[in-house]
Amino acid sequence: MTKADIVNEIAKRTGVDKTSVLSTVESFMDVVKDSLANDENVYLRGFGSFIVKKRAQKTARNISKNTTIIIPAHNIPAFKPSKTFVAQVKEVKVD
Template identity: 90%
Template structure:
């Protein structure tokens, strides 16, 4: 499902015009991105959490040049689904 599909589905279910729904969805994604960029997690009860995970520094190998490189510690975004969300997805796979 693409962003356009999500906008169409929300517009159909709520009766709100697509332009307003698209602006709302875009705004939501910007808020989540800005929050994660500022090391603030986003918690959506019943859906899940957008969290910032810290990756430790590690040593890697460049096979083509046969050299060792250091990958510095960095943050990555992650999504952790809520238990009810996971349960609903699991139930749908058995049907």
């Protein structure tokens, strides 16, 4: 499902015009990105959490050149679904 599909589905379910829904969805994504960039987690009860994971510095190998490189410590965004969200997805039958 793409962002356009999400906008269409929300517009269909709520009766709000697509341009308003699009600006709302984009604003939501901007708020989440800005919060994570400022090292603040976003918690949505019943859905999940957008969190910042901290990766420690590590040593890696470039196998094509047979050299060692240092990967510095860094932060990455992650999503952790809520227990109810995971349970709902697990209930879906696989054919």
